[in-house]
Amino acid sequence: MKDETKFSVKDLNLFYGNFQALKNINMELYKGQITAFIGPSGCGKSTFLKTINRMNDLVEGVKITGNITMDGVDIYKDMDAITLRTRVGMVFQQPNPFPMSIYDNVAYGPRCQGIKDKKQLDEIVISALEQAAIYEEVKDRLKDSALALSGGQQQRLCIARAIAMQPKVILLDEPTSALDPIATSKIEDLILELKEKYTIIIVTHNMQQAARISDFTGFFLLGNLIEYKETKKLFKNPDDDRTKGYINGIFG
Amino acid sequence: MRAKARRWEFTMIKNSNTKLKDGIAGGLIYLSATITVAILIVIIGFVLYKGLPGINLKFLTRMWDDVTTVVDVNRNNVTGNNTEAGYVESLGISIALEDEAVVIKSIDNDSPVKDAVNVKKVPYALKKGDVIGKAGSTNFKNITLEEAKLALNEGTGPIKMKVTRPGGGIVPMLVSTIYIIGLTLIIAAPIGICAAIYLNEYAKPGKTLNIIRFAIQNLAGIPSIIYGLFGMLVFVQGFKMSYSILAGSFTLSIMLLPTIISTTEETLKEVPRTYRESSMGLGATKLQTISKIIIPSALPGILVAIILSIGRIVGESAALIWTAGTIAQIPKTLVGSEAAAATLTTKMYWLIKETADLEQASSIAVVLIVLVIALNILSKFITRRILKKRTS
Numbered sequence: 001m002k003d004e005t006k007f008s009v010k011d012l013n014l015f016y017g018n019f020q021a022l023k024n025i026n027m028e029l030y031k032g033q034i035t036a037f038i039g040p041s042g043c044g045k046s047t048f049l050k051t052i053n054r055m056n057d058l059v060e061g062v063k064i065t066g067n068i069t070m071d072g073v074d075i076y077k078d079m080d081a082i083t084l085r086t087r088v089g090m091v092f093q094q095p096n097p098f099p100m101s102i103y104d105n106v107a108y109g110p111r112c113q114g115i116k117d118k119k120q121l122d123e124i125v126i127s128a129l130e131q132a133a134i135y136e137e138v139k140d141r142l143k144d145s146a147l148a149l150s151g152g153q154q155q156r157l158c159i160a161r162a163i164a165m166q167p168k169v170i171l172l173d174e175p176t177s178a179l180d181p182i183a184t185s186k187i188e189d190l191i192l193e194l195k196e197k198y199t200i201i202i203v204t205h206n207m208q209q210a211a212r213i214s215d216f217t218g219f220f221l222l223g224n225l226i227e228y229k230e231t232k233k234l235f236k237n238p239d240d241d242r243t244k245g246y247i248n249g250i251f252g
Numbered sequence: 253m254r255a256k257a258r259r260w261e262f263t264m265i266k267n268s269n270t271k272l273k274d275g276i277a278g279g280l281i282y283l284s285a286t287i288t289v290a291i292l293i294v295i296i297g298f299v300l301y302k303g304l305p306g307i308n309l310k311f312l313t314r315m316w317d318d319v320t321t322v323v324d325v326n327r328n329n330v331t332g333n334n335t336e337a338g339y340v341e342s343l344g345i346s347i348a349l350e351d352e353a354v355v356i357k358s359i360d361n362d363s364p365v366k367d368a369v370n371v372k373k374v375p376y377a378l379k380k381g382d383v384i385g386k387a388g389s390t391n392f393k394n395i396t397l398e399e400a401k402l403a404l405n406e407g408t409g410p411i412k413m414k415v416t417r418p419g420g421g422i423v424p425m426l427v428s429t430i431y432i433i434g435l436t437l438i439i440a441a442p443i444g445i446c447a448a449i450y451l452n453e454y455a456k457p458g459k460t461l462n463i464i465r466f467a468i469q470n471l472a473g474i475p476s477i478i479y480g481l482f483g484m485l486v487f488v489q490g491f492k493m494s495y496s497i498l499a500g501s502f503t504l505s506i507m508l509l510p511t512i513i514s515t516t517e518e519t520l521k522e523v524p525r526t527y528r529e530s531s532m533g534l535g536a537t538k539l540q541t542i543s544k545i546i547i548p549s550a551l552p553g554i555l556v557a558i559i560l561s562i563g564r565i566v567g568e569s570a571a572l573i574w575t576a577g578t579i580a581q582i583p584k585t586l587v588g589s590e591a592a593a594a595t596l597t598t599k600m601y602w603l604i605k606e607t608a609d610l611e612q613a614s615s616i617a618v619v620l621i622v623l624v625i626a627l628n629i630l631s632k633f634i635t636r637r638i639l640k641k642r643t644s
Binding site: 112 | 531534535537545548549
């Protein structure tokens, strides 16, 4: 089955003031697949991830050239950032639930969109918590503060929070680097489950994680996309020497 | 051998020199602390000594000026069984002679004096402590208790009485202070908080922002009497508000803006950036992020800013003397002649300037000190609660 393109990135360049963080990125990101971005620190993988939901717009002095289209629509020129972010959700590296109850955290996004009906919100919250594989653990304390949860639980809550918006795409920026191995493996299992409903793009500095869960992997270095292909092929037979070097731990 | 001994002597001399220096320095430090505490004790002690005797329930509950009113009271046709010396049956009150004046000592629950009306037919209930100056056609000056009872019980039907409610209390100043606090906060808090939100969330870092911040800092340092001058020229005279609580509140609002803006900004800075990012990442607008996440997180800090402001308002004198005036009355309007109102501080100024009654001024000072200490305790209590919440 031919992979359907969700995002098409053409000649993307990004500048923080005078510093060029992304150099001529060209790639297709496929629907319903898990795509991983790997590379050493500072290679631009997180920056690139943030161009997909226009979070870089929030940073002063950022300049972007080239374009990114989602389902054929230019996300910078033909769409406004707020709408984009309701369709492309993001989970950050540090679990950061809002200082509110678990329920209110998950309901935050829908409420911002104007959903007020309690029954509707209940449905959305419970569904999101179930999809994030955390409902059973918190169903008796939905009104308790989210800050009382453990790190791994908080991160799953953040995933639920993103899912509650019923996005088509979920971006994950090193979602497990702040978590212990058990919590990490729980979240990796979760991501594999979510693949059925969502297009997933994950940035990770952990190569083994990329090899474990992703279908496609892109290797970044100093703002360039060095190599991008199916994960198995990239890890088994990388074309570029630099990819080889990174995967074999020669640098990183 | 000798060199070693010499070195040892040198060290010992150095040690004893150092010890002396340490001793003197330590002594000076202790002395400074003692002087500071002593000054505080002396000030408070002196004010308490002069002012405490004047503080009693009357001082705290009465109006400032004596108020004399003529009232009509319907009398009862009761024959009670109260045989107390000062009991007046027809009115259901007890009277007594104090300092040659006839004073109401107690009022029965069903006494008709509670339904007294003044000449404009507006209800004016008599109260304990009121002095009866005249009843019917009898002047109560230099009267005996028996004659007073007789005059009050004489005849049937309604009786006309001239009643004086003694003053000497600080109620008008307390009420005016509360009015001014409320008015000032209603004006200054929204403006200050919104300005802080603009500076912290919207403004782009750069030269303009630095200039704005610098201006706000300087505004905070301007002496309050200059605000008084400004308020007098612009609000009292320019806008023709005359001495009024509105003029006073506008002036105080301008004075407090820098404090509110700075404190609120500090609080906003403490809200983690990740909250903003997460909120925007979920498709919320900037305004939604601010109203749903940032302001609720910043509320405790904003509360502290407000309490600090209340403390400054209570203690402010120079700015209010020239804008709200020094007349001790409960203001009935925002502007105009009935809007002038003295606060505790401005009345103190008036007392010191116009009368020789430093005892009364000291009594007001005692009330002020108690208020300030209470506000300090309150703000510390709230700050501690905030810290507890944050670290839980």
